[in-house]
Amino acid sequence: MKFPYGISDFRQVIGEGYYFVDRSEHIYTLEEMGKQLLFLRPRRFGKSLLLSMLENYYDVARAGEFEQLFGRLAIGQNPTPLHSQYLVMRWDFSVVDPQGAPEQVKQALHNHINNAVKAFVLWYRDYLPDAIDINPDDAIASFEAVLPVVKKYGHRFYLLIDEYDNFANEVLMGSGPGSRERYEALLYGDGLLKTLFKGVKSAAAGRGLERVFITGVSPVVLSDATSGYNVAKHVSFEPALHALCGFWEIEVAEVLDEIARECGYPPERAVEALATMRSFYDGYAFTYDATELIYNPTLALYYFDHFQRHCEAPRAMLDSNFASDRAKIAYVAGLPGGQKLILDALEQDALVVARMEDGFGVAEMLASSQDRTFMASLLTYLGVLTLAGSTPLRELLMRIPNLVVRKLYVERIQESLLPDGRDRDAAWAATRILLQSGDLQPVCDLVEQRYFPIFDNRDYRWANELTLKTAFLTLLFDDRLYIVDSETAIRRSHADLSLIRRPELWQQSQLWDFLLEFKLVRLKEAGIAGEEAREMDRQALAMLPAVQASLAEARLQLQRYRTALEASYGETLRLRTYAVVGLGFERLVWEEVVA
Numbered sequence: 001m002k003f004p005y006g007i008s009d010f011r012q013v014i015g016e017g018y019y020f021v022d023r024s025e026h027i028y029t030l031e032e033m034g035k036q037l038l039f040l041r042p043r044r045f046g047k048s049l050l051l052s053m054l055e056n057y058y059d060v061a062r063a064g065e066f067e068q069l070f071g072r073l074a075i076g077q078n079p080t081p082l083h084s085q086y087l088v089m090r091w092d093f094s095v096v097d098p099q100g101a102p103e104q105v106k107q108a109l110h111n112h113i114n115n116a117v118k119a120f121v122l123w124y125r126d127y128l129p130d131a132i133d134i135n136p137d138d139a140i141a142s143f144e145a146v147l148p149v150v151k152k153y154g155h156r157f158y159l160l161i162d163e164y165d166n167f168a169n170e171v172l173m174g175s176g177p178g179s180r181e182r183y184e185a186l187l188y189g190d191g192l193l194k195t196l197f198k199g200v201k202s203a204a205a206g207r208g209l210e211r212v213f214i215t216g217v218s219p220v221v222l223s224d225a226t227s228g229y230n231v232a233k234h235v236s237f238e239p240a241l242h243a244l245c246g247f248w249e250i251e252v253a254e255v256l257d258e259i260a261r262e263c264g265y266p267p268e269r270a271v272e273a274l275a276t277m278r279s280f281y282d283g284y285a286f287t288y289d290a291t292e293l294i295y296n297p298t299l300a301l302y303y304f305d306h307f308q309r310h311c312e313a314p315r316a317m318l319d320s321n322f323a324s325d326r327a328k329i330a331y332v333a334g335l336p337g338g339q340k341l342i343l344d345a346l347e348q349d350a351l352v353v354a355r356m357e358d359g360f361g362v363a364e365m366l367a368s369s370q371d372r373t374f375m376a377s378l379l380t381y382l383g384v385l386t387l388a389g390s391t392p393l394r395e396l397l398m399r400i401p402n403l404v405v406r407k408l409y410v411e412r413i414q415e416s417l418l419p420d421g422r423d424r425d426a427a428w429a430a431t432r433i434l435l436q437s438g439d440l441q442p443v444c445d446l447v448e449q450r451y452f453p454i455f456d457n458r459d460y461r462w463a464n465e466l467t468l469k470t471a472f473l474t475l476l477f478d479d480r481l482y483i484v485d486s487e488t489a490i491r492r493s494h495a496d497l498s499l500i501r502r503p504e505l506w507q508q509s510q511l512w513d514f515l516l517e518f519k520l521v522r523l524k525e526a527g528i529a530g531e532e533a534r535e536m537d538r539q540a541l542a543m544l545p546a547v548q549a550s551l552a553e554a555r556l557q558l559q560r561y562r563t564a565l566e567a568s569y570g571e572t573l574r575l576r577t578y579a580v581v582g583l584g585f586e587r588l589v590w591e592e593v594v595a
Helices: 010-015 026-033 047-058 060-070 102-123 139-152 166-172 179-187 192-203 220-224 249-262 267-281 297-310 325-333 338-347 372-382 403-417 421-437 441-455 465-476 530-535 538-542 545-572
Strands: 036-040 086-092 156-162 209-216 351-353 386-390 396-399 482-490 493-501 513-521 575-583 587-593
Touching (some): 010 047, 047 060, 047 156, 086 102, 102 139, 156 192, 249 267, 267 482, 403 482, 441 587, 538 587, 545 587
Parallel strands (some): 513 575
Antiparallel strands (some): 493 513
16 A cells, blocks of 8 residues: 555546545535535645645546546546536645745735646646736736636636635744734735735636635635635535545554554554554544544554554654644633633533634734634634534534644643743653652652642632643653543543553553542641641641542542453553642642552
8 A cells, every 4th residue: 555645636646546535425515515615624634635636627638537537436436517627727825935025925926826827828728729918916917817718718717725824824823023914915905815815706706717616724814805705605514524634433444454464463453553543643523513533634644654664653643744733722822811721621521612713814813812712713723622512502512632632732731831941851851750660759749849839820820630630741741652641531430640551562561551540639628828738748748637538539539440441451451540639739649559
């Protein structure tokens, strides 16, 4: 098997025999939904390959290749009447450099549109014999010059726009000084991008442009360009298009079975690999009532490619090409109330919001105050939250989709709590001691010395027992070795924090599995003041009645959880369990609970 990791050219994928998940049957649905569509998905979710497939399907100049490209696909077995009927132009705003002065960015956009028009004219020279003027200083004029010629010769015209919101993303990520001014110059007033979308709307109003399909990440640009382009139908959350980009688990399992056979492994290895991929890559929902979740396709291909070449899972489950996603979380964390939202997403099964926002522009994103609904909606468009159903009041639930995304949240919180790299080095050293010897004290010391002083700050006034658990999560999260889960579901109960070895490491006897249960005793409950707690030795703290009661409760819970985990994992489990009690946000008392 050949995996098209990083390849978004449909002709190359099909022509060179790369692995391809057939989603071509969705072309029927897209045609029925409308002639001007907006389809949003997170970054690196297969949108460009989708556009490439549409380009090849509708291109009249590739009619002779239709059977070769689509004959084995669902749409090729029963094509729509519109196949091979269009002159297709494609714009890709991701290749337009958003840096520089506003005039430089405008010229870069002019150049890209003009180059697309030139390529269009050259490709369809047998269909459009008339000369078409290219205006180097006015790409909109160049685009409009195409329309009467297309109409004169009775051809149908399809426009594909990829990464239409690239400029807004650049503003959002704050990638350089003046980014907001550049964006406003493009979208506000008579800005070029706004005028360009006006031109697209006008072209589709009987002037020769029949269909438009737009992809991007968020609805930001169309919100800012509403007066210029308010005719696109937003189909991103249509149930019929839920898996248009993405893999079903059965498809992932079939590939893993094949790779395991190629590597000479027994079927159990494929099952182990699927368990790993499910934890790290599954979990996305792009419809409000999804009954089955989908895998991120790019990350799945990353895993497939590594597994096939090395016959083992990659150590780093997060592809380095997703590193920029950290900036998305950092942006929201920097908004008023954003840090609390990030903590809540880590601590809770799901966030509850009133609705999914779909009409915000850059001005709203950069406003000084935003509510949870706005911030959670933005994170969902960006792919670091996902839909998770609804409440009886029809409020939306949103949650972190999987472990690779959870890692981004963990890193953000750790960086905010431990901004000094030396502190992060100390955190890793403390974690290594736990992993090697089972001694939790160095981790507890670090939490007391580095985290607790921050929790006393007014910016962390919402800190509670869940925050204590999150502090340990940020220190112990290690996806190279463990599937790290917060609120682990165990027979209708939830353990606070578990570190279970990745399935491919179950045979490594030098590693342990860990389960931690946290309790928080307020200083008032313990009957002591903060200064007194700081001066008492740990043994004296452990003897306080309130602490003793909390430790006893944690022991009972851990014993119940251990029994359930041992029933699930059998002999593969090498479990060590710990009860941890926080005395206010001053001190920690812990003990290992032995079976």
